[in-house]
Amino acid sequence: MPKLSADELRQVEASLRQLQVQRSGEGPWMELAGCLADEREELQSIGRVIREEFEGVNHADWQ
DSSP: OOOOOHHHHHHHHHHHHHHHHHHHTOSHHHHHHHHHHHHHHHHHHHHHHHHHHTTTOOGGGGO
8 A cells, every 4th residue: 555645645634524524415504504594593583572572562652
């Protein structure tokens, strides 16, 4: 088996990591998408609470 230089070994390791990420379907973009979905759910929940709290309030009374 041929010996690899340190640089070649780093390249092989990087390639293997990239293949693993592609195969798993995850990575930084999927992680970000998951975080954004969680934030969206939380904001929608807050919006529902606000709508329920102010349901029936006449906005003209605020002025």
